[in-house]
Amino acid sequence: MLILRSIYITLLTSLTLAAFNVNAAENRYVTEDFSTSLRTGPGDNYKVAGTISAGEKVELLSSANKYAQIIDSRGRTVWILLDQLTTEPSxxxxxxxxxxxxxxxxxxxxxxxxxxxxxxxxxxxxxxxxxxxxxxxxxxxxxxxxxxAAAKKKVSEISVQLDDKQRAIIQQWFMYGGGVAGVGLILGLILPHLVRRRKKDRWMN
Incomplete structure (x- = not known):
């Protein structure tokens, strides 16, 4: 009887799946409840297949009424209430x-x-x-x-020295010139007297 019942449930599940619109597998996440019951089929009358932890990532296979068929992290193909799934990661x-x-x-x-x-x-x-x-x-x-500044000062000092030397040279030239002029003046005064005296001496002889 137990074997026949299992075969019956398997056939019923297969027929039920054939009648559902099977969608492409999508990722879903179990809501933040502490745990959620899983069932062997899409209804409250199906046997509880265990629980699943809150926030666990699952793969959505199909949906029927208020249930969804999923594959959990252990590889189990089970059913869970649709409102227990969310598209947002937990x-x-x-x-x-x-x-x-x-x-x-x-x-x-x-x-x-x-x-x-x-x-x-x-x-x-x-x-x-x-x-x-x-x-x-x-x-x-x-x-x-x-x-x-030092070079300018030195140039200024040299310029002063040159000016002093130039003045000294000029003074010396003035002195020499004055001396020559004085000698010339004296000679100019004396020579005529000497010439006259010589002429008188010649006449007297």
Whole structure:
């Protein structure tokens, strides 16, 4: 009797499936209840085939009335109430995905932060290097200014010395010229007297 009953249930299930509109297999998720009963057929009068955990991912095969035929994670082909399924992943599935997304975003943020720190360090090094070059140029410019001022001072001193020497030379020339002029004047006054005296001496002889 038990064997015949099993055969009868199997045939009835097959006939029932043939009468249903069989849809392409789709993924569904058990709702967030603690557990849901599974049945061997699409009705409350069918034997309970076990339970399934909340949030578990299942594969939808077909539907009839308020029941859906599914394949669970254990590979069982069973029936479950349609309102116990949802197209949205449960928290059991979403939480690990969200955790993975958070981890990826955290890693990316750390990478961006590290890259930004490296760029900031490079920019600071460039700024420090530029400041060093600028300070070096300022020092060199100040040194050139100091050297130019010293050169101008030296030129001024040399110019003063040249002016003094020129004045001394001019004074010497004036002195020499005055001496020559004086000698010439004296000779001019004395020579005529000497010439006259010689003539008188000749006449007297």
């Amino acid at each position: 928290a059991k599935v979403r939480v690990p995905e969200l955790e993975q997304q958070v981890k990826e975003l955290t890693d990316r943020l750390a990478s961006v932060d590290s890259d930004w720190n490296q760029r900031t360090t490079d920019m600071r090094q460039k700024v420090d290097s530029s400041n060093s070059v600028i300070n070096g140029l300022k020092q060199e410019n100040q040194q050139l200014k100091d050297e130019l």
